[in-house]
Amino acid sequence: MTAPTSQATSPMARAVGVTVLLTGLGSLLGFVRDLLLGRFFGADAGTDAFLVAWTIPETAAPLLIEGAMAFVLVPLFSRAMEEGADLRGLVSSTLPYLCLGLLALTALTVAGAPLLVGVLAPGIRRADLAVDCMRMASVTILTFGLAGYLSAALRAHHAFAPPAAIYVAYNLGIVTCVWALRDQGAYAAAIGVAAGGAGMVLAQVPAFVRRFGAPLRPARGVALPMLAFLPVALFTLARQSQVFVERFVGSKLAEGSISHLNYAQKIAQVPMVLSLIVATVSFPQLARALAAGETARARRRLADDLLSAAAIVLPATAALLVCAPDVVALLLQYGAFTEADTAATARIMRVYTLGLLGQAVVGVACRVYFCGARASWYPALTMGAGLAATVALARPQWGVTGIAAANAAGITLTAALLLAGLRRQALDLPFHAALGPLGGLLPAAAAATGAGWGARALLAGLPPPIALASTGAAIAVTFYAVAALSGATATLTDTTKITHLIRMRGRS
Known part of the structure; x- marks a missing residue:
């Protein structure tokens, strides 16, 4: 009875160890990111403006990476694997349509940035800077959505290292841009957010292609379970809305x-x-x-x-x-x-x-x-x-x-x-x-x-x-x-x- 338990828990222990290591490294880079933001820009109207814009990736991350996307797709891929379904076909019937939806949402956010800033932080001092930063950060709707999809598919396939590495790539992009472009003020951090989001996707593409193969043409088959996604999305948005309340009152x-x-x-x-x-x-x-x-x-x-x-x-x-x-x-x-x-x-x-x-x-x-x-x-x-x-x-x-x-x-x-x-x-x-x-x-x-x-x-x-x-x-x-x-x-x-x-x- 002991041997099977040990054999069963060993892969999980390794997965936890790798995830802890990479998450710790990502958190360390997050500290470096915050240290550079504080050192170069302090806590003033400029950083407040960037942080209002940062609401976009802060909302996209729990919705499209850790939260709704994972809560819907990990069970979807897990059930498909349990039933022996064609995972490559599942990807070709879901990923292209997800990309189209994310692109449309990104474009809407870019166009509506002035309205969003006015709603999120009506008393903000640097509304113009907040709008510019928000438009730059809006690209994370697309990149975070892709990163979340790849992460869910890989975790369901018991591949945990690439998904755990995404915040290393994300924070590395922000740190690099803040350091190199600090003369542009807090806008440099917004550029870094966009670069870091692209890094999240690139960090997972090789592992995804190895396990699922090159993408096929868009096909009809298993559709994304939007009815299942809706309650998860509302839960995630309600949770993230606590930050909206903080920014609004603050x-x-x-x-x-x-x-x-x-x-x-x-x-x-x-x-x-x-x-x-x-x-x-x-x-x-x-x-x-x-x-x-x-x-x-x-x-x-x-x-x-x-x-x-x-x-x-x-x-x-x-x-x-x-x-x-x-x-x-x-x-x-x-x-x-x-x-x-x-x-x-x-x-x-x-x-x-x-x-x-x-x-x-x-x-x-x-x-x-x-x-x-x-x-x-x-x-x-x-x-x-x-x-x-x-x-x-x-x-x-x-x-x-x-x-x-x-x-x-x-x-x-x-x-x-x-x-x-x-x-x-x-x-x-x-x-x-x-x-x-x-x-x-x-x-x-x-x-x-x-x-x-x-x-x-x-x-x-x-x-x-x-x-x-x-x-x-x-x-x-x-x-x-x-x-x-x-x-x-x-x-x-x-x-x-x-x-x-x-x-x-x-x-x-």
Whole structure:
């Protein structure tokens, strides 16, 4: 019994390792990108204008890469592989028509850029620059859509390295353009976004051609499941609309507010992205298990993914709560990014991190709803409820920290509703059973936060990098020690116990 499990998990372990390595490199280049943006351009009306334009790729990425495209196409390709269908024919009957739709949407966005800027940020100081940047960034609708299609097809084919490398290519394009064209101001970053999007596609084309062959002529066959895509797209857009709310309200605050929100969000989201790596790699397995009606295997997969995500995001939350000013100063406080910018960004980040567990849970749990032949509307409704909470709480008079708190509250509400809804899915999983595997890690996170505050006070006289590293080590050791004492780490590594826990609680 042990040997088959080991053989089965070994390819996944390798896939996770490669994905972690490339995602980490992409995140590192993302830090370099943000460092250069802060150093060369600081946080002013110019960066605010670029960040309003960056809303386009920030919306296209979750919709066309990580979110809707993957949630629809990975199950589609997985079912086709399970049935032994002709994958090359599937590509020829879907990809050309997708390209036409993406081209049309790109052209509409370019033409409507002035209107979009006025809607997204009515109080923006440099509306002209925002329009120019948005028109340049609009090309990512096409390139991100192609990159998302290639990623979904390759992941369903159990090829994970090229899809994991896309953010390396993306951030490398931005870093190169910002460095080489910095005399053009924030517009250089918009050029970099366009170049990086093209790099995402080029990074995957060779692997795609090797596995699926050269593209055939457009053919009729399996059409893109637009009815399945619609609820997934609405869920993804509602989730991304939290950023729209931030930019809209932030445009009415002091100059640089949008930039501070962006820097805080980009740093805080790194652990959330890393926490979803296992779920990303295991998504084809989840889709196949549900397609085959293997409920026990799907439950085990979901529980394992939730635990893995929480084990990464919770200690990172503790670290960011304690060390936010040190992290921001170390990463960004150079050149035009001042000490005041660091303080403002750190305040926002501490509040924003309170929603990281909710972000991770939403990223894992929503996948269950999108694995069937018909995607469920329930995630879109729950995200609508979370967005409504964000809109209600994000008020200009409460400043940028109020915006961050509204974001955290909205995504946490969505996470709770998604877990509660699992009982009505094929998993038939009650809320307390879905939440149960996470319970042992929450006290560990609280203890780690307390230990971090104590360590930071004791180490205040040391050089900042040493104090930061030592405080982070104290947080990690405390978290995993308390988790081990509570038995949570044993559950993390024992899928049999996870399944037993879910069964027992599911019967209660």
